[in-house]
Amino acid sequence: MFNKRVKIKELLATDKANYEATVMGWVRTFRNNQFVALNDGSTNANLQIVAELGKFDDALLKRLTTGACIKATGEIIPSLGKGQKIELKASAIEILGDCDAEKYPLQLKNRPSLEYLRDIAHLRFRTNTFGAVFRVRHTLAYAIHKFFNDKGFVYLHTPIVTASDAEGAGEMFRVTTLPVDGSAPKNDDGSVNFKEDFFGRSTNLTVSGQLEGELAAMAYSDVYTFGPTFRAENSNTTRHLAEFWMIEPEVAFNDLEDNMNLAEEFIKYIIRYAMDNNKEDLEFLAQRLEEEEKQKPQNERSELGLIEKLKFVVDNDFERLTYTEAIEILKESNHNKKKKFQYIVDKWGVDLQSEHERYLVEKHFKKPVILTNYPKEIKAFYMRQNDDGKTVAAMDILAPGIGEIVGGSQREERLDLLLQRMEEMHIPAEELWWYLDTRKFGACPHAGFGLGFERMVQFVTGMGNIRDVIPFPRYPKSAEF
Known part of the structure; x- marks a missing residue:
């Protein structure tokens, strides 16, 4: 019976022997016409299946090719081989699905490139790299729901089809x-x-579920969304996707300070959860990243390994400073030639680039950074205007190796100022009448932030391209699967 199978991860976690078990999975290798390395996706580690010589007919053995799916039953016994404590001495082997070894795209002697694997995204799950990446992705998704559930948040499904443009980007x-x-x-x-x-x-x-999230926060106080969002940007960078997932909590009665506290706690929680529950996967990915770093010129190598980078976030209190303070630091750094930037910061009001954000985190403060109070001209219409008339109560969280990882703000709850800002940005009030109603009927201070899920998965796994942390990436000229 199929439901009697035991997962390989469970077997290897206990290392118990001298009992019968049934396992099912895909053949990684078959050597000496006797030893099968079997993997079922629950872990990167394989279980060795021993097919005793003379016990199985040649026709069956010839079908034990890389990629074939099999069911094996037998006794779990102590292993004399290196790198494994137990193995399964097979009493029965059944082929569940044959695999043509000559045509199998993963039948390669050398490690296939990530670019090649994107072209066969339907099969790349079977590699160790993507096995680790997508198990970590699963854990992070679970941790997100657990974090908000344990805090009493309501999970809200916001529309995928919408008539509004929350960001005012127009690229939809x-x-x-x-x-x-x-x-x-x-x-x-x-x-x-x-x-x-x-x-x-x-x-x-939709480009965001935030506006709808605000509506629900005016009834439930604490809500969050976690769903797909879309941007029609013709971008082919390693950081952009046309389809990606966003986490957007929205909390009534919160101000900017509360928002920063929640975001910092949230980020630390989900990273720590992955470190506690995906230790082997992260160690594998860390080793893979270390090998990649060795191929780079010395001046381009990261100073932090993957595990060190994650600890850098969870073990440090985030530095908090205003955009204005950050500009002065960057201007001084450029003036004193501490750092030569590709994009020169020479005046207040410019939008910061990733190189500026990473400098603040990795060089100047040596800890994650939260920047606040940005110029209103470079931020969205819904952000609360500060008393200086120049800035808004916005905040971005900056992390090592990637720069901005979270963006958020206190929302403008004052109807007159919100209408004024919408007019300045040419956003028709009649199209957002329902949004403005929340400012007419029981408005209150509230705040929220957005976290791009793939950006977080990319950060935690150390993958260099965001297309490698989502199962079927969507980007310009690519919607194959």
């Missing part, structure tokens, strides 16, 4: 049932008549 994917051949119904001015569309108006894939 349109959702429509109208024909794309130019025959769509038109208005008198020649524009597309979206009243004839499925939803009766122009709609897009």
Whole structure:
């Protein structure tokens, strides 16, 4: 019976012997016509299956190729081989699925490149690297839900199809049932008549669930969203995806200070949870990253290994300073030639680049940093305006090796100032009437932040490209699977 199988991770965790077990998985290697290295995805470690010579017919043994799926039953016995404490002495082996060794894309003598594996994303789960990455991804997702659940937050599912643009970016994917051949119904001015569309108006894939989250926070106080978001940016960098997942908590009665406290606690919690529950996977990924670093020129190598980088975050109190203070530090650094930046910081009001953020974290403070009170001109319309008339109550958390990892703010709860800011940014108030209603009926101070899930997975696993931390990455000219 299939439900009698034991996971390899469970077997190897106990190292008990002298009992019968059934395991199922995929053949990694088969050597000397006798020893099968079997993996079921529960761990990167393989269980050795011993097929006694003369016990199984040649026709079966020939089918034990790399990639084949098998069921093996037998006695768990102490192993005399190196690197393993137990093995399974097979009394029965059943082929559940054959694999043509000559055509199997992972039948390679050398380690396949990550670029090659993206082209066969349907099979890359079977490699050690992606086995570790996606087990860590699972743990982080679980830790996120556990963190907020234990704090009494309500998990909210926000719309994927929306008529609003929370960020004002304009780079969105349109959702429509109208024909794309130019025959769509038109208005008198020649524009597309979206009243004839499925939803009766122009709609897009969401870029954020934040605005809807704010609505719920006005009833439940503490809510969070965790769902897919989409950006139609024609970007091919190692940090951008067209489809990614966002975590966005929204809390009533919180100000900027409360928001920073929650975000710092949250980040430390989920990283620590992964370190406690995926120790072997992280050690494997750390070793892999160390090998990659050795191939780089000395001046391009990271000063921190993967485990050290994670401890750097969980073991330090985050440094907190204003954007204005950060600008002065960066200007002074450039003036004293402590650091030569590609993008020169020579005035207040510029948007910081990753190199600036990493300098503050890795060189100047040597700890994670939370920057606050950014110029309002470079931030979204919904952020609470400070009394100076120049800045907003925004905050970004900066981490080593990656720069910004969290962005958030206290939201503008004052209707008159929110309307004024929307007018300045040319955001039609009539399209967000429902959002403005929350400022009319029982408004209160509230705050929230957003964490790109893939960016966090990338940070925790040490993977260099964000396309390698989501199962089926979506980016320009790529939607194969």
